Amino acid sequence: MTSTIPGRVGVVGGGRMGAGIAQVFATLGSTVTIAESGDRQAAFTRVSDGLDRAHERGRLGESDPATVLGRVSLVDAPDELPAGLDLVVEAVPEALQLKLGVLALVEKTVDPTTVIATNTSSISIADLGAVLDDPRRLIGMHFFNPVPASTLVEIIRTPSTDTDVVARVCEWVSQLGKSRVLVNDSPGFATSRLGVCLGLEAIRMLEEGVADAESVDRAMELGYRHPMGPLRSTDLVGLDVRLAIAEHLTETLGERFRPPALLREKVARGELGRKSGRGFFIWS
Structure with a gap:
């Protein structure tokens, strides 16, 4: 295996995560093409703004x-x-049928040697690979928000994933300057499964009046040295995203991941966290 960067990278989806992924690969030196069926200008602006912020912070x-x-x-x-x-x-977005359609179309479009990765945070990689003619080249690359500032990529392999694909992706993640954890395919993997579990219990504590949001978060930040409390983390991820993951984990792993009513109510009201300006905290 050669230690070369991926010269040409495609990213399907130009939202916050896709734009961030595009930004880090372009910063590495890759030529990046974003496929965005919605507002292409908004996607381009996300990358541009992200690069300006990175430059201001001395990260370019x-x-x-x-x-x-x-x-x-x-x-x-x-x-x-x-x-x-x-x-x-x-x-x-984290929707099974949408991802299946995208991955099937990608496979029909790209070269046979192209590595295909999914940024899913909870859906089984094997389930997604079932739509491909060659699931050996599919792997999970779970980036974290905000992608340019985050230090971790969770790499998920299935029994079908080619060992060379795993090795190449591990090398690329290292070249991005990020740490990696390599896990075997399972609903929620390691990070979403543990993160959602903690976040849902924190929301239940709010429902039960155990403490307010600030106190719950400070308890974990100061008592357990978490860099960010579970409720502020939920705001950052997006309450709608966390709800979708919890619903998927309920279907696959059982009732312990049943979303609290408070989470459903906030999503229904459009209180989605930082991206909407309000979640469990007010964001300016």
């Missing part, structure tokens, strides 16, 4: 934001991705 090294942004282009759909890609990362 000697690179100029405009130079890095010049390595990013956009197309309307996965079947418009260019040939010769080393890696495609699917980063569309």
Whole structure:
């Protein structure tokens, strides 16, 4: 295995996660194509703004934001991705049928040697791979929000995943300057399963009046040295995203992941966390 960066990368989905993934690979030196069927300008702006913030914080090294942004282009759909890609990362919303359709289309479009990765935070990689003719090249690359600042990528392999694909992805993650954990395929993997479990219990404590949101979070931050409490973390992830993961884990792992009524109520009211300005905390 050679220690070369992925020269050409595709990212399907230009939302917060997809734009972040595109940004870190472009910063590494890869040429990146984002497939975004919605607002392409908004996706491009997310990458541009992210690069400006990284530059202000001294995280681009000697690179100029405009130079890095010049390595990013956009197309309307996965079947418009260019040939010769080393890696495609699917980063569309956490909906099984949507991801299955995207992955099937990606496989029909890209070269046979292209590694196909999914950024799913909870759906079984094997279940997603069932739609592919060659599931050996599918792997989970679970990035964390915000992608440029996060230090972890959770890599998920299935019994079918080719060992060379695992090795290449592990090397690419290292080149991104991030740490990795390698886990075997299971609903929720390691991070979402544990994170959701803690977050749901914190929400139940609010429902029961055990303490207010600030006190619950400070208890974990100061008592257990968590860098961020479970409720503020839920706000950062997005209450809607956490609800979707909890519902999936309830179906696959049982009632201990049943979402609290308070979580459902907040999502119904549009209180989705930082992205909406209000969740368990007020965000400016």
